[in-house]
Amino acid sequence: MKFQYKPVYLLFVSVLLTSLLLTACQPAAAPAPTAQPAPVEVQPTDAPAAPAAPAATEAPTAEPVVELSPVRYGGQLYPEEYLLKGAPALFSDAGLQVEHTLFSSATEGNQALISGAVDINVASDSKTVALFSAMPDQVVIIGVVQRGDRYSTLVRPDSSYTSWYDLKGKQVGIRMGTGAEQVVRRYFEKVGDLKWEDFQWVNLKVEDSIAALTSGSIEAFTAWEPTPAIAEAQGAGKVMMSYGDIALTPVLLNTTVKYAESHRAEIVHFLAAHLAKAEMIKSDPKKSAELAAQAASAQGATVDPAAFEKIFTRVDFSLDLDETVIAALQDTANFLVSTGEIKEVPTLKWDASYLEEARKLVEGK
Structure with missing residues (x-):
């Protein structure tokens, strides 16, 4: 029997062929990526660059500890010297060990400085001039301990x-x-x-x-x-x-040039203790008088604290090494020449820088 195509079948075959042709004409699908694409670095065009982080700084180095040598101090039987004896913490608080000797007069103190028995001494104006006459160019004044009606x-x-x-x-x-x-x-x-x-x-x-x-x-x-x-x-x-109206009569702290050049730190701390002493006298004369009286008693002198309190409110115990003091010292030197006690006015040497440094040390505490 001869096969005959029917219209329905022809229509089906036609649709199927058309579908296959359309599918074959479409592009192949892209394969799924197997790795992340490389990032693209984008340079900003308008935005400012971020500031660089500050460089790390090293921790500050601690100040080296200065080893201070003991100071041999030749004092005298003065009110403020008794206070230093009665309040030894004034020196220790300044970080200093002091061998404190009280001489009966500046003559003895000068001899001790000249011989090298003490490093620093205290002397009246006339005895300071005498010291410069005995040791030309070898002495330097570093401070004052008192002046006025003494x-x-x-x-x-x-x-x-x-x-x-x-x-x-x-x-x-x-x-x-x-x-x-x-x-x-x-x-x-x-x-x-x-x-x-x-x-x-x-x-x-x-x-x-x-x-x-x-x-x-x-x-x-x-x-x-x-x-x-x-x-x-x-x-x-x-x-x-x-005799307050006759002469200023300052009492001075003296040392040798050699000692001053090699022991600056010791001198600065020494003067810091004297500044603390002067402040104690000024701020609390009553307590200062009591401590001085106790020290005087230990030295064999019976002193009513009221006597020291009277002195502490009458005499100027400031350490200022100013023009007034130097002028008074020059005046004393001229007087000693006029009386024949010295042949000529010696060249006086003083250095206030030690005291200024001591003030900074005290203020920094």
Whole structure:
């Protein structure tokens, strides 16, 4: 039987062929990616670059600890020196060990500095000039410990003496060669009608003056504080006159140039302790007086704290090494030349930089 195509079949075959042709004409599908595409680095065009992170800094290095050598200090029987004895923490708080010797006079202190027995000494204006005369170009002033109304002439409480004119021909005690002698000589020069030969002078250590006055072996004595205040407090004497208007009479801290050049740190800390001492006197004279009195007692002197308090409120204990002090020192040197005690005015050397550095040290604590 002959096969015949029917219309339905023809239509089906036609559709099937058309579908196959369309499928074959479509593009092949892209294969699935097997790896992430490489990132593209995009450079900004307008936005500013981010600031670079600051470089890390090293931790600050600690200041090296300075080993300070002990200082040998030649002091005197002064009110503030007793305070230093009574408050040793003033030196230790400054990080310094101090061998503190109290001499009876600046003459002894000068001899100790010249011989090398002490590193720093304290001396009145006249004895500081004498030190420069003895050691030309070898001494330097580094500070001041007191100035002003430091010297007084005392008589017994029941005495009728009221002036030096009343004492003519009498026995008068004084430590020869000290600032006490100089200030009396300057007073005589000022008034013009009193001579050194008008009196019988007894050379006494300052610590023996009160006993000599009490015993009657002398009619008066001239000394520096605290001896006058002690005599008053004990009822052993009364002030006949004082000399604050005659001369400034500063008391100075001296050392050798050699020591100053090789021990700057020690000097700075030493002066820092003195600054603390001066501040204690200024801010609390009562406590300062009590400590000084205790120290004086330990040294064998009976002193009422009220005597020290009187001194601490009357005398200037500032350390300032200023033009006024240097001018007073020059004036003293000229006076010593006029009296023949020295041949010529020595070249004075001072350096305030140690004190300025000490102030910064104290302020930085």
